[in-house]
Amino acid sequence: xxxxxVTAEVLDDVRARRRRVAVLGAGKSSHELLSLLRGAxxxxxxxxxxxxxxxxxxxxxxxxxxxxxxxxxxxxxxRLRRRLGFGRVMKALQAPLRWSGLFVNPLEPRSDLCVNxxxxxxxxxxxxxxxxxxxxxEVTGLGPHTVEVAGGPAIxxxxxxxxxxxxxxxxxxxxxxxxxxxxxxxxxxAAQHGFYNQMIDPA
Numbered sequence: 001x002x003x004x005x006v007t008a009e010v011l012d013d014v015r016a017r018r019r020r021v022a023v024l025g026a027g028k029s030s031h032e033l034l035s036l037l038r039g040a041x042x043x044x045x046x047x048x049x050x051x052x053x054x055x056x057x058x059x060x061x062x063x064x065x066x067x068x069x070x071x072x073x074x075x076x077x078x079r080l081r082r083r084l085g086f087g088r089v090m091k092a093l094q095a096p097l098r099w100s101g102l103f104v105n106p107l108e109p110r111s112d113l114c115v116n117x118x119x120x121x122x123x124x125x126x127x128x129x130x131x132x133x134x135x136x137x138e139v140t141g142l143g144p145h146t147v148e149v150a151g152g153p154a155i156x157x158x159x160x161x162x163x164x165x166x167x168x169x170x171x172x173x174x175x176x177x178x179x180x181x182x183x184x185x186x187x188x189x190a191a192q193h194g195f196y197n198q199m200i201d202p203a
Contacts, residue, residue: 003029003163006036014040014159022147022157024139026050026107028119029163034132035125043155044134045147049108051116056123057102070102078114086112106130 001010003025014021014037021037023030026046034042058067077093084090094113097103103113104121106129121129137149146154175187 001159001161003033003161006033006161010159011036019158020145020156021159021161022155023161023163024147025163027117027163028052031106031119031121031125031129033161033163034129038128042132043157044107044132045139045149045155046107046134046136047138048115049105049111049136050119051103051105051111051113052119052121052126053116054101054104054123054126055120057100058120066100067102070097070100073097074102074113081112081114086114106132107134107136 013019019040021040021042022045023033023037023042024045026044026048027050030044030046031052034044057070060067074097077090077097080093081090090112097113098109103116104126105111105113106126135149135152135155137152139147140150141148142160143154145156145158147157147160148154176184177187178184
């Protein structure tokens with residue numbers, strides 16, 4: 001399922017039948033879906049860990065504008081990051097932002113802070129996400145009850161939820177369907193929810 005297709009009925013079914021669930025992606029959609037799956041013991045599959053903004057630091061109770069100052073510092077860093085890359089100097093320059101707590105990452109707290117989707121996360125959500133079983137790998141295929149990943153054993157799952165945020169018009173291959181009579185029609189992948197980049201919509 002794509003994350004947009006996860007309904008209350010799907011969640012009820014997961015809990016009632018104790019289905020094994022794998023969630024693919026490490027951005028805002030996966031943060032929300034995994035939070036909805038508390039108690040279902042999901043497996044989190046990701047290839048690139050994304051940073052989020054801390055709700056408590058973004059909206060401080062004191063009202064002091066430290067959040068604004070940190071965010072302006074972050075904006076300067078992103079421009080510098082394009083020139084310097086993510087080396088020793090950039091890691092040192094990002095350290096104060098980590099100490100500030102404005103940006104949080106439940107999976108890879110030492111990774112490049114400029115890789116984010118501006119999701120907002122509360123402290124209790126962050127604490128929960130840190131406890132979720134996670135696997136860093138590329139998905140290479142699907143079995144009847146497994147998700148196959150590169151360089152590791154298949155992950156047992158009854159349900160794979162693709163929580164991949166994306167621009168549906170970007171990086172999608174041209175797909176043409178050829179009928180038995182020789183006529184061809186273009187299949188518009190961008191017109192529907194689909195997998196991201198190198199993964200093609202099952203339809």
